[in-house]
Every structure is written in C-alpha cells, then in structure tokens.
Amino acid sequence: MKVLMFGWEFPPYTSGGLGTACYALTKGLARNGLDITFVVPYLPEDQKVEFVKLVGANTIANITIIPVNSTLTQYSTFESYEERIAKLKSGLRDLYGHNLYIEVIRYSIAAAQLASQYDHDVIHCHDWMTYQAGMNAKEISGKPLIIHIHNTVFDRSSLKPNEIEYQIERMGFENADKIIAISNKIKNTLVSKYGIEPNKISVVHWGIEEEDPDYHLEVKKPFNTKIVMFVGRVTLQKGPDYFVEAASQVLKYEPDTRFVVVGSGDMLPRIINRAIELGIIDRFNFTGWFSKRDVYKVFKLADVFVMPSVSEPFGLVALEALKNNVPVIISKQSGVSEVLKHCLKVDFWDVNELSNKIVSVLKYKVLYQELKNNGFNEVNKFNLDEPAKKVITVYNEARQW
Amino acid sequence: MVSVCFYFQVHQPFRLRKYSIFDIGSSDYFEEKHHLKLNNEAVLRKVANKSYLPANKLMLDLLKRHPEFKLSYSLSGTVLEQLEKYYPEVIDSFKKLVDTGRVELLSETYYHSLAFLYSKKEFKEQVNLHKEKINDIFSYKPRVFRNTELIYNNELAQFIEGMGYKAILAEGWERVLGWKSPNFVYRPKNCSIKLLLKNYKLSDDIAFRFSERSWEEWPLTADRYAQWISAINGNGECVNLFMDYETLGEHQWHETGIFDFMGKLPEELLKNPDNNFKTPSEVADSYKVRDEIDIPHFISWADLERDTSAWLGNKMQQEALQKLYNVEKIIKKNSNKHLVEAWRKMQTSDHFYYMCTKWFADGDVHKYFNPYDSPYDSFITFMNVLNDINLRLEDKKRGD
Numbered sequence: 001m002k003v004l005m006f007g008w009e010f011p012p013y014t015s016g017g018l019g020t021a022c023y024a025l026t027k028g029l030a031r032n033g034l035d036i037t038f039v040v041p042y043l044p045e046d047q048k049v050e051f052v053k054l055v056g057a058n059t060i061a062n063i064t065i066i067p068v069n070s071t072l073t074q075y076s077t078f079e080s081y082e083e084r085i086a087k088l089k090s091g092l093r094d095l096y097g098h099n100l101y102i103e104v105i106r107y108s109i110a111a112a113q114l115a116s117q118y119d120h121d122v123i124h125c126h127d128w129m130t131y132q133a134g135m136n137a138k139e140i141s142g143k144p145l146i147i148h149i150h151n152t153v154f155d156r157s158s159l160k161p162n163e164i165e166y167q168i169e170r171m172g173f174e175n176a177d178k179i180i181a182i183s184n185k186i187k188n189t190l191v192s193k194y195g196i197e198p199n200k201i202s203v204v205h206w207g208i209e210e211e212d213p214d215y216h217l218e219v220k221k222p223f224n225t226k227i228v229m230f231v232g233r234v235t236l237q238k239g240p241d242y243f244v245e246a247a248s249q250v251l252k253y254e255p256d257t258r259f260v261v262v263g264s265g266d267m268l269p270r271i272i273n274r275a276i277e278l279g280i281i282d283r284f285n286f287t288g289w290f291s292k293r294d295v296y297k298v299f300k301l302a303d304v305f306v307m308p309s310v311s312e313p314f315g316l317v318a319l320e321a322l323k324n325n326v327p328v329i330i331s332k333q334s335g336v337s338e339v340l341k342h343c344l345k346v347d348f349w350d351v352n353e354l355s356n357k358i359v360s361v362l363k364y365k366v367l368y369q370e371l372k373n374n375g376f377n378e379v380n381k382f383n384l385d386e387p388a389k390k391v392i393t394v395y396n397e398a399r400q401w
Numbered sequence: 402m403v404s405v406c407f408y409f410q411v412h413q414p415f416r417l418r419k420y421s422i423f424d425i426g427s428s429d430y431f432e433e434k435h436h437l438k439l440n441n442e443a444v445l446r447k448v449a450n451k452s453y454l455p456a457n458k459l460m461l462d463l464l465k466r467h468p469e470f471k472l473s474y475s476l477s478g479t480v481l482e483q484l485e486k487y488y489p490e491v492i493d494s495f496k497k498l499v500d501t502g503r504v505e506l507l508s509e510t511y512y513h514s515l516a517f518l519y520s521k522k523e524f525k526e527q528v529n530l531h532k533e534k535i536n537d538i539f540s541y542k543p544r545v546f547r548n549t550e551l552i553y554n555n556e557l558a559q560f561i562e563g564m565g566y567k568a569i570l571a572e573g574w575e576r577v578l579g580w581k582s583p584n585f586v587y588r589p590k591n592c593s594i595k596l597l598l599k600n601y602k603l604s605d606d607i608a609f610r611f612s613e614r615s616w617e618e619w620p621l622t623a624d625r626y627a628q629w630i631s632a633i634n635g636n637g638e639c640v641n642l643f644m645d646y647e648t649l650g651e652h653q654w655h656e657t658g659i660f661d662f663m664g665k666l667p668e669e670l671l672k673n674p675d676n677n678f679k680t681p682s683e684v685a686d687s688y689k690v691r692d693e694i695d696i697p698h699f700i701s702w703a704d705l706e707r708d709t710s711a712w713l714g715n716k717m718q719q720e721a722l723q724k725l726y727n728v729e730k731i732i733k734k735n736s737n738k739h740l741v742e743a744w745r746k747m748q749t750s751d752h753f754y755y756m757c758t759k760w761f762a763d764g765d766v767h768k769y770f771n772p773y774d775s776p777y778d779s780f781i782t783f784m785n786v787l788n789d790i791n792l793r794l795e796d797k798k799r800g801d
Binding site: 352366367369 | 421719774777778780784
C-alpha cells in the first residue's frame with residue numbers, strides 16, 4: 001500500500017513531540033511494508049539547508065521525503081507567523097503568504113499538486129495546517145482521506161479558541177473518510193465540540209522507538225543534589241507555573257533539590273519572575289531548547305520527571321522519560337495517563353498533591369526504585385509496531401468505505 | 402456421610418485517609434471526609450446494607466427453617482469496632498445468629514494482620530485481644546483458629562497448638578496436598594491439632610464464578626451444586642466452603658440471584674440423607690485424622706500463586722512492613738494508648754494489599770480493588786502516616 005502523507009518536520013530538526021511522533025509512525029509503517037511519500041514544509045533560507053541532504057543520507061527503506069517550499073512551522077500562530085515572515089528578506093517575503101492563513105492555502109495548493117505526481121492509495125494528514133492540502137489532494141486523486149489529530153484548537157489556545165482554525169479543523173474532520181485520534185480525550189473533544197460521529201474516529205495511542213543509542217548515554221552525576229525535571233514548551237498548556245509553585249513547596253521538605261526546566265516559550269519570563277518572587281531562583285536551571293540527545297542527558301541526571309500539563313493530547317515525553325529510567329509524575333488531564341499505569345498521576349491544578357508526590361519520590365527510595373523499574377518494564381510494551389498496525393487497519397477500512 | 406462446613410470471613414480495615422506530606426502533624430489518620438472510597442463509615446454502611454444485614458437475615462431464617470443447618474464466622478476486631486461505632490444493628494443481628502447455638506465463631510488476629518510473619522509477640526497479643534473482644538460482645542470462646550488470608554505453615558500450626566486451640570484452617574491447594582483430597586481431616590506436621598482444608602474449587606464456584614456468564618456452569622442452581630457435593634459421598638467426609646461474607650450481596654450482587662441460591666442450598670443438600678452440616682470444631686471432633694500434612698513455606702488463599710506475594714511481593718510492601726514493625730518496642734514502651742492503636746490499625750493486611758503491583762498494569766480491577774489511585778499512592782499515604790508516628794515517638798523521647 002502507498003501512502004501520501006502530509007506531515008511536519010523530520011528528526012533531527014524537530015521542535016516538539018509531533019515531529020518525533022510522525023517520524024516514529026512513518027518508520028513503523030515502513031517496517032510493515034508500506035511505501036510512504038512524506039511531504040513537509042521546508043524553507044531553504046532557514047538553517048535547515050542541509051535538511052534534504054541529511055534525509056537523503058539517512059534514507060529509510062520505503063520512505064520518500066518531499067520538501068515543499070513554505071514558511072509554515074509546526075506550532076505557528078497568527079502572530080508568530082508574522083514575526084517569522086518579517087524576518088525574511090523583502091524579495092523572498094513576496095513568495096509566501098502574507099499571513100498564516102494565506103500561507104496555509106498557498107502551501108495546500110502547492111503540496112496537493114504532488115497527488116498527481118506520486119501514486120498513492122490513501123492520503124494521511126497531520127494537524128490542521130495540512131487539512132486543506134489533504135482535501136485538495138483527495139479532489140485530485142479521489143483516494144480516501146485520513147486525518148490524524150494530535151491536538152485541536154482547544155488544546156492550543158489558552159483563552160478563546162481561534163475561530164478560523166476551528167472552522168478549518170471542522171471542515172477537515174467532516175471531509176475525512178476516517179479520523180485517527182491520539183487519545184480518548186481528543187476523541188471526546190471531537191464528538192462534543194465538533195459534532196463528529198464517534199464511529200468515524202479510531203483511537204491510536206502513540207508508541208515509542210524500542211531502541212535508540214541515546215537511551216544508553218553515560219552521564220555521571222557530579223553531585224548528590226536531587227533533580228526534578230520539566231521538559232516542554234514553556235507555555236500555559238504545559239503547566240510550567242504549577243511546576244514552579246510546587247518547587248517552592250518541595251524545597252521546604254527537601255532543600256537539597258534542583259529544578260531543571262528544559263524548553264522555551266512565551267511564559268518563560270513569567271516563570272523566571274515567579275521563581276525570583278518566591279526566592280528560589282537559585283534552585284532553578286533554565287536550559288532553553290535542547291536537542292533530543294541533550295534532553296536525554298538531563299534525563300540521566302534526573303530523579304523525577306514532572307509533566308503538569310493543563311492540556312496534553314498525548315505526552316510522548318513521559319514515555320521517553322521512562323525509557324531513560326526516570327520515574328514520572330503526569331497530569332490526569334494528559335492523554336498518556338489513559339494508557340500508562342506505573343507512574344504517579346495528579347490533577348494539574350492540585351499543587352499540594354503534586355508537591356506531596358515529588359517529595360515522596362525524592363524521600364522514599366523504594367518508591368523511586370519501584371516507579372523507575374516498573375515504569376521501565378511497562379514502557380517497553382509500547383513500540384512502533386502496535387500503532388502502525390492499528391493505522392493500517394484504519395487505512396483498510398477507509399479504502400472499503 | 403459428607404459434612405458441609407461453611408466459614409464466612411467478615412472483615413473491614415480502617416482505611417487511611419489521603420494523608421499528604423503537608424498533613425504530617427495531624428493525627429486523624431483514619432478520618433477521611435472527601436473521598437468516599439476511603440471514608441470508613443460510608444464503606445461500612447454500604448457493605449452492611451448490601452451484604453451483612455440481608456445475609457444475616459437470610460442465615461437466621463435458614464437456621465429457623467432447618468434445625469440441621471450450621472455455619473461459622475470469623476469477624477475481625479477492626480470490623481467489630483467499626484460496626485459498634487457506626488452500625489450497632491449489625492452487631493445485634495450477629496448476636497441473634499450466635500444465640501441459636503448453631504453458629505461457631507473462629508479466632509483470628511484482632512487487626513487482621515500479618516503479625517505472625519514479623520513478630521510472634523505482637524501476633525499473640527492480637528489473638529488475645531480478639532479473644533477478649535469476641536467474649537465481650539458474644540460471651541463466646543473460640544476454639545478454632547484461622548490466620549489472616551488463610552496464611553499458614555507448619556510453624557504457625559505449632560504455635561497455635563501451643564496456644565491451646567483444637568484446630569486450624571488452611572487452603573486446600575493441590576500443590577501442597579499432592580494426591581490427598583481436601584475433603585478429609587488432617588494433622589499439621591509434628592502437631593496433634595486438626596487441620597481443616599478449604600475445598601477451593603467448590604468454594605470459588607460460589608465466591609468467584611457464580612455470576613460469570615462465560616462459565617460453562619452458569620447459571621448455577623442450588624440443586625446442581627448440591628448434587629456435586631452429594632457426589633463426594635464415598636470419597637470424602639467434609640467439604641469446607643470458606644469464603645468472604647461479602648460474597649453475598651457485595652462481590653456477587655443481589656441481582657445475580659446469590660441470595661436465592663443460598664436460600665435454597667440447605668434444603669437441596671438435606672434432600673440427600675447422607676449430607677449434613679457441621680461447624681469447624683464439630684468437623685474436628687467428628688472425623689479421624691487421615692494423614693499428616695507438611696507445609697514448610699507460607700501458603701494463603703490468595704490468587705493463583707496461593708503465596709504471600711500479594712502483601713509482601715514488592716519492595717514498597719516489604720519496606721512499609723519492616724518500618725512498621727521496627728517501632729514495635731519503642732511504641733509499646735510509650736504509654737500513649739491511641740498511638741499504639743493507630744500503629745496496630747496500620748498492620749491490617751489490606752494496607753499492603755493496596756500496594757500490590759502484580760497485574761496492576763493488566764487493569765484487572767476485580768482482582769485488585771484499590772480505594773487509592775494506585776499502589777504508589779497507597780504507599781505514599783502509608784509512609785507519610787508512619788512518619789508522623791515516628792515524629793511523635795521522637796518527640797515523646799525528647800520529652801521524657
């Protein structure tokens with residue numbers, strides 16, 4: 001079977017879980033004998049100049065990567081797009097849409113042309129910016145459209161969901177032959193907020209790469225201080241503010257503890273200011289963005305990983321933490337909490353309970369060990385094959401539709 | 402002749418409230434207000450209404466209708482204490498049953514604890530506390546012993562013999578019985594007391610399989626079950642049916658027909674003149690010892706493993722138990738009666754069962770009902786409370 005897939009970024013140039021997840025899915029599908037043509041937006045003026053070469057050198061069997069010139073990036077917002085386009089040279093700027101929505105349409109037309117060039121049996125799209133491309137491609141080839149949902153506008157926006165994005169999403173969901181949701185949580189949102197038929201939606205939880213040399217990095221901890229770790233975009237949905245509030249409580253019980261925040265985002269200044277206000281800034285490290293390898297190095301030093309997300313459609317990083325032998329505390333509001341058992345779960349707003357659990361993992365050594373060992377054993381049951389097989393089932397259903 | 406011997410276990414623990422690191426300093430360990438699953442009074446009332454009260458009513462009725470009918474109970478000290486406090490009507494209904502003279506009460510540790518595995522001294526004290534409690538409420542002296550979760554080995558049997566009991570109960574598991582049948586009376590190795598073994602197949606037909614629609618015998622009727630028991634005539638003398646009392650109405654809901662089944666069973670059994678009912682001490686008195694049974698390692702009535710791994714299989718359980726019994730000496734020297742009581746309530750096996758991680762990931766909720774979010778949460782709660790107890794002990798020491 002041949003798949004025309006509209007996705008986002010490919011490792012090592014990823015800025016979030018989605019890139020990693022798409023890569024993992026593609027690999028799983030390829031292993032099961034499928035041919036994938038993977039279309040990604042790509043801007044030659046960016047630092048990603050060696051992207052095509054790199055992909056060429058690392059070619060995985062059955063996967064062809066087609067870069068399409070565009071200024072779109074995975075977590076674009078109306079505002080961030082304007083900032084980005086303003087930074088381009090004036091001559092170049094005219095090549096792209098002058099705002100995010102225009103660029104989405106421009107990209108969709110360009111990308112969809114590929115539908116006539118590359119033979120395929122199904123069309124597979126990831127997230128709202130590619131839905132239009134998928135619908136256009138479907139019009140050209142007449143093949144079934146599968147939409148894969150990693151997050152909705154309700155997960156992305158803190159206050160009022162953006163109306164245009166909501167409409168694009170709804171149009172995509174309605175035009176899709178089949179929908180894949182990465183958690184029951186997302187499925188429920190689709191049913192309740194977009195009025196989508198539940199039997200059109202299949203839930204496929206993410207898996208994780210079984211083996212990776214970076215799981216085995218040797219990093220020696222040069223001190224005894226305990227380390228509590230946060231990884232992710234420093235933005236409202238990820239709950240970094242709850243992390244800082246919990247830190248100040250934890251330090252009252254476990255003073256020899258450091259808190260590491262890996263990642264960047266709009267809330268970073270606010271978080272730093274709050275840590276200063278609380279008088280605990282000297283217990284914090286803010287590392288900014290790290291490559292996967294560097295994130296994994298911090299995992300090797302960490303005693304517990306905390307994911308206090310307000311909204312987390314899945315939360316693949318929790319599985320990565322477990323793969324790296326770190327016990328995890330996740331919010332009950334995350335998609336991964338639907339499938340992960342050997343971890344601690346809290347309501348994201350419950351700072352006292354979060355602090356209680358962080359202190360307990362640091363204080364009770366056997367708790368740390370049991371969570372670490374059982375979590376590691378459990379995460380080894382997650383692989384790339386399971387989700388790939390479920391996705392193939394969805395493809396087959398869509399073809400018989 | 403086949404004697405049917407019913408023993409029902411009646412037990413509720415004092416569940417620890419959600420007790421976080423920030424609660425250290427307050428001693429209301431068992432007073433949960435918000436989480437209903439941990440609110441001891443709410444759980445007790447629910448179980449009593451669904452199970453204890455209707456079951457007692459049924460049993461009293463059966464005792465009146467059938468002069469041959471007999472049965473036995475083991476009531477833990479922790480359930481009796483809670484019933485006295487929250488639901489004395491249930492105590493009265495048990496008294497009525499005992500007053501018929503055809504209901505035997507068994508002996509156990511007051512706190513339904515694992516004390517025999519950690520401290521013989523504490524074990525003996527708890528058995529005696531239970532004896533006093535049963536005497537206070539029912540004016541009754543138990544003569545047969547059963548240990549928490551039917552945990553048993555040769556050493557326990559010897560110890561119990563030393564305490565003057567005439568018989569002890571254990572799981573009739575073929576891994577230790579070999580070719581021997583559980584339907585006879587035996588003798589523990591190097592002992593002269595009697596050993597009664599649970600017929601787990603017939604017991605579990607009622608306790609676990611009764612409402613299971615995928616079971617080929619579903620729906621089970623009293624006359625068919627009575628036929629299975631009658632068929633033992635000629636190759637067995639007693640059929641020991643041991644199970645949790647909550648089977649009636651709580652594990653097997655009223656809607657499954659469990660009460661109708663139990664209501665008809667004595668009549669169906671008595672249709673065959675070769676069947677009768679006996680209590681555990683009557684079984685021990687009536688039948689000859691057939692052989693000696695050697696059980697050097699601990700067995701229990703739990704899970705397929707029939708071992709102690711449900712309570713001490715992982716490091717959290719071992720740590721919690723070890724740390725708990727480490728303070729035995731110092732806490733007993735301390736004159737504070739309330740603290741000793743709290744410490745003893747923490748010995749109840751349920752706390753360690755909640756920490757069990759076996760099959761936790763399989764999502765087998767029936768097997769591992771847990772009022773806490775996870776085994777880890779139950780460990781955190783337990784250790785935070787134990788920390789509070791330790792801090793109080795240190796304070797006291799400094800004060801002396």
